[in-house]
Amino acid sequence: MSTIAPPTPTAAPTASRPSGRAPIARLAWMLTRPGAASPATVALPIVAFAVTTALLLIVLGGVLMFWQRTDVNAEAFKLLSLLALALLIVPLATLGGAAARLSARRRDDRLATLRLLGATTGTVTLVTVVESTVLAFLGALAGVVLYAVSMPLVGLIPFDGGPIGPTAIWTGPLPILAVVVGVALLAAVSSVIGLRAVVVSPLGVRLRQRAPHTSWLRLLAGVVIVAVAYGTLSSLGVITDVAILVVALVGAFAASVAVLGLVGPFALSVFAKVRLRRAKTAEQLISARGILESPKAAWRLVGGVAMTSFVAVVAGTGTALLESFSAQSSADAIFIADIRTGVLITLVASFTMVACSVGVGQAAAVLDRRDLYVSLDRVGMPVATMDRARVRSVMLPLVFVAVGSALLGALLVFPLAGLALIVAPLSLLVIGICFVLGLALVRLSLLATRPILTNVLAHPERSLG
Amino acid sequence: MNTPLLHASSLVLRYGSTTALAGVDLVINEGESVAIMGASGSGKTSLLHCLSGILRPDGGTVRFAGPTGPVDLSTLSDGERSRLRREAFGFVFQQGLLVPELTAVENAALPLLLSGYARRDAEARAAAWLGALGLRGLEERRIGELSGGQAQRVAIARAQVGGATLIFADEPTGALDSATSVDVMDALLRSTVGQGHTLVVVTHDEKVAARCSRVVRLTDGQIVSDSAGPVPPRAAVPAPGAFAGPSPVTTAVAHVAATDGPAFGGAGWEAGR
Ligand SMILES: Nc1ncnc2c1ncn2[C@@H]1O[C@H](COP(=O)(O)OP(=O)(O)OP(=O)(O)O)[C@@H](O)[C@H]1O
Ligand SMILES: [Mg+2]
Numbered sequence: 001m002s003t004i005a006p007p008t009p010t011a012a013p014t015a016s017r018p019s020g021r022a023p024i025a026r027l028a029w030m031l032t033r034p035g036a037a038s039p040a041t042v043a044l045p046i047v048a049f050a051v052t053t054a055l056l057l058i059v060l061g062g063v064l065m066f067w068q069r070t071d072v073n074a075e076a077f078k079l080l081s082l083l084a085l086a087l088l089i090v091p092l093a094t095l096g097g098a099a100a101r102l103s104a105r106r107r108d109d110r111l112a113t114l115r116l117l118g119a120t121t122g123t124v125t126l127v128t129v130v131e132s133t134v135l136a137f138l139g140a141l142a143g144v145v146l147y148a149v150s151m152p153l154v155g156l157i158p159f160d161g162g163p164i165g166p167t168a169i170w171t172g173p174l175p176i177l178a179v180v181v182g183v184a185l186l187a188a189v190s191s192v193i194g195l196r197a198v199v200v201s202p203l204g205v206r207l208r209q210r211a212p213h214t215s216w217l218r219l220l221a222g223v224v225i226v227a228v229a230y231g232t233l234s235s236l237g238v239i240t241d242v243a244i245l246v247v248a249l250v251g252a253f254a255a256s257v258a259v260l261g262l263v264g265p266f267a268l269s270v271f272a273k274v275r276l277r278r279a280k281t282a283e284q285l286i287s288a289r290g291i292l293e294s295p296k297a298a299w300r301l302v303g304g305v306a307m308t309s310f311v312a313v314v315a316g317t318g319t320a321l322l323e324s325f326s327a328q329s330s331a332d333a334i335f336i337a338d339i340r341t342g343v344l345i346t347l348v349a350s351f352t353m354v355a356c357s358v359g360v361g362q363a364a365a366v367l368d369r370r371d372l373y374v375s376l377d378r379v380g381m382p383v384a385t386m387d388r389a390r391v392r393s394v395m396l397p398l399v400f401v402a403v404g405s406a407l408l409g410a411l412l413v414f415p416l417a418g419l420a421l422i423v424a425p426l427s428l429l430v431i432g433i434c435f436v437l438g439l440a441l442v443r444l445s446l447l448a449t450r451p452i453l454t455n456v457l458a459h460p461e462r463s464l465g
Numbered sequence: 466m467n468t469p470l471l472h473a474s475s476l477v478l479r480y481g482s483t484t485a486l487a488g489v490d491l492v493i494n495e496g497e498s499v500a501i502m503g504a505s506g507s508g509k510t511s512l513l514h515c516l517s518g519i520l521r522p523d524g525g526t527v528r529f530a531g532p533t534g535p536v537d538l539s540t541l542s543d544g545e546r547s548r549l550r551r552e553a554f555g556f557v558f559q560q561g562l563l564v565p566e567l568t569a570v571e572n573a574a575l576p577l578l579l580s581g582y583a584r585r586d587a588e589a590r591a592a593a594w595l596g597a598l599g600l601r602g603l604e605e606r607r608i609g610e611l612s613g614g615q616a617q618r619v620a621i622a623r624a625q626v627g628g629a630t631l632i633f634a635d636e637p638t639g640a641l642d643s644a645t646s647v648d649v650m651d652a653l654l655r656s657t658v659g660q661g662h663t664l665v666v667v668t669h670d671e672k673v674a675a676r677c678s679r680v681v682r683l684t685d686g687q688i689v690s691d692s693a694g695p696v697p698p699r700a701a702v703p704a705p706g707a708f709a710g711p712s713p714v715t716t717a718v719a720h721v722a723a724t725d726g727p728a729f730g731g732a733g734w735e736a737g738r
Contacts, residue, residue: 279584280583280584281578282575282578282579285567285571285578285584286564286566286567289564289566289567289568289571290566292566293566371560371562372562372564372565375556375558375562376562376564377547378517378519378550378556378558379550379551379556379575379576379623380547380548380549380550380551380552380554380576380579381547381551381575381579382544382547382579385579
């Protein structure tokens with residue numbers, strides 16, 4: 001305490017005369033350099049951006065691979081790859097958003113300090129934008145390395161009768177450059193957007209509103225759409241024409257994806273209300289309330305899995321059906337096997353992205369609420385209880401959504417695929433295994449963030465006085 | 466009645482090269498309200514954390530006369546101390562630090578749920594506490610929808626709903642304006658010492674301290690004044706064994722049966738502001 005030396009004039013950043021301009025780069029470095037912040041707060045956004053970039057490049061590489069094909073099925077594959085891309089965009093965007101929010105988060109606690117020190121709004125904005133962009137850029141570079149390293153592994157995936165090979169998903173240097181720049185820009189833009197709220201209210205006081213009201217009308221619309229889709233598919237009767245079958249499947253898919261988006265958050269909030277009423281323990285209560293707090297946010301996290309589960313069941317059954325009456329030529333068999341592989345990969349990829357989003361989001365949530373966790377620890381709440389509440393609030397909606405949308409898919413393909421369901425238990429088993437693996441992956445990412453929680457509790461001095 | 470409830474002897478606490486507590490001896494009796502004062506950095510929070518078993522001191526002992534016999538806090542494991550804090554002590558911090566997504570009554574009921582009470586009983590008891598603290602009608606509000614003073618009362622309810630008779634508060638009014646601060650201090654005093662319980666409160670506010678039965682002042686990790694009597698010279702402090710008497714010190718954690726609810730309130734309780 002008594003050792004604090006008075007500031008020496010020579011320590012001033014600019015010469016003896018103040019220039020009136022704030023040294024942005026210096027401030028950003030001061031706040032970011034190792035030691036200024038806890039390592040986790042700098043490392044986490046970098047890791048998050050790295051994972052986002054790597055997954056983005058792998059998906060992009062996969063899509064480009066299909067677009068370079070010239071064989072007879074090329075057109076079909078181009079279409080299917082776009083479909084897969086459409087399915088993966090939601091979870092990928094969620095992951096990118098989580099990464100951006102993670103780096104933007106760090107500013108809240110320091111912004112007030114900077115403003116108190118007399119920094120202008122412009123300075124604060126610039127420092128934050130510079131910082132998140134630099135972190136995102138470093139993360140993106142690491143992501144490129146991760147992508148390159150994972151290429152041989154991805155190359156083992158069989159397509160067209162054999163493994164695709166270690167360089168199959170190489171996008172070339174230009175797309176990589178575009179992705180790196182894009183990720184850095186995304187971080188810059190989202191930090192500016194995130195900043196506005198804080199600059200307006202320097203105390204960072206965010207008023208929590210009542211949980212948003214989700215309407216029964218959505219549910220009604222959803223039920224009507226599903227009923228119409230079911231009726232249409234049933235009236236098609238036994239289809240023998242592959243083209244009509246594909247059209248029917250795609251139609252049912254489009255309708256149901258619309259339904260999922262429409263009804264998902266509402267269904268989640270109803271689910272959480274039921275859990276809330278049934279809650280007996282502290283962790284059940286906290287997790288149910290956590291989902292109810294923002295069913296939309298809970299949906300955003302797991303919605304990607306909903307779409308993919310639905311497609312996995314529809315397409316899985318569809319391929320089984322196709323196989324049952326066109327196993328004559330080996331080319332057809334390979335084509336059908338490829339579609340099934342594509343379905344499984346998309347399923348696994350979307351679970352992976354959800355797992356990463358969960359990891360990133362939970363890391364941020366624990367750091368965000370470190371004061372709360374420390375105080376609960378002091379009040380005597382066991383760590384296990386805190387952890388279980390955290391795990392439940394992610395796993396419950398995930399299982400609910402995955403199973404729910406798979407059932408919806410099963411309902412819709414049932415009129416078409418009564419036969420196929422009996423014919424191909426194997427393909428369904430494989431899809432089932434993918435589900436279990438996907439859920440395990442997400443559970444694993446929750447496990448991976450537990451040390452952050454125990455670390456926060458072990459170093460309470462970083463939180464409360 | 467001068468029954469010693471908490472007995473700290475020769476407490477020493479260091480953070481690296483900083484000595485936060487340099488030999489503190491303090492006996493807190495049942496039914497007292499003790500204000501701990503001192504300049505910033507004098508070791509108030511450190512003392513509170515050692516007394517309540519949040520921190521394990523580097524030297525010295527803290528003995529607590531629990532309902533099932535004396536307990537030496539420094540010999541308890543982390544898990545046992547955690548349980549002791551949950552079941553025998555109550556805490557109020559500067560910021561309420563309540564779980565934001567839970568309602569007021571759910572927050573107040575949390576300790577009971579953790580101790581295995583049925584949810585309905587836990588919430589009924591918590592609601593009784595909230596009512597007694599002037600929060601009737603606000604039970605279903607979430608924390609973000611409460612004022613700072615109201616949230617602090619929820620924290621006061623949470624601290625005592627489990628039947629704790631020893632309450633620790635670290636600057637409970639530090640984040641409130643002076644009028645609200647008077648109300649919250651009222652609520653805290655009435656609900657604790659008002660029904661024979663014990664309160665240890667760290668504060669910077671002389672007005673808060675003036676309402677306590679005893680004021681202890683710290684400077685550089687040592688007690689420099691104690692309104693309960695002259696500070697004994699270090700050598701005159703009784704040996705640690707003297708407090709526990711002939712009975713052996715048990716390490717069993719006290720299980721405190723929760724009372725049927727707040728036994729205070731009635732006239733004079735204005736509605737929450
Ligand atoms: N986690 C820690 N690491 C290092 N030093 C610490 C830590 N916590 C407290 N200290 C030091 O220990 C001394 C006592 O701190 P303590 O928090 O008990 O003070 P206090 O009286 O509660 O102050 P305030 O009124 O500001 O809350 C101070 O010199 C402080 O700098
Ligand atoms: Mg303090």
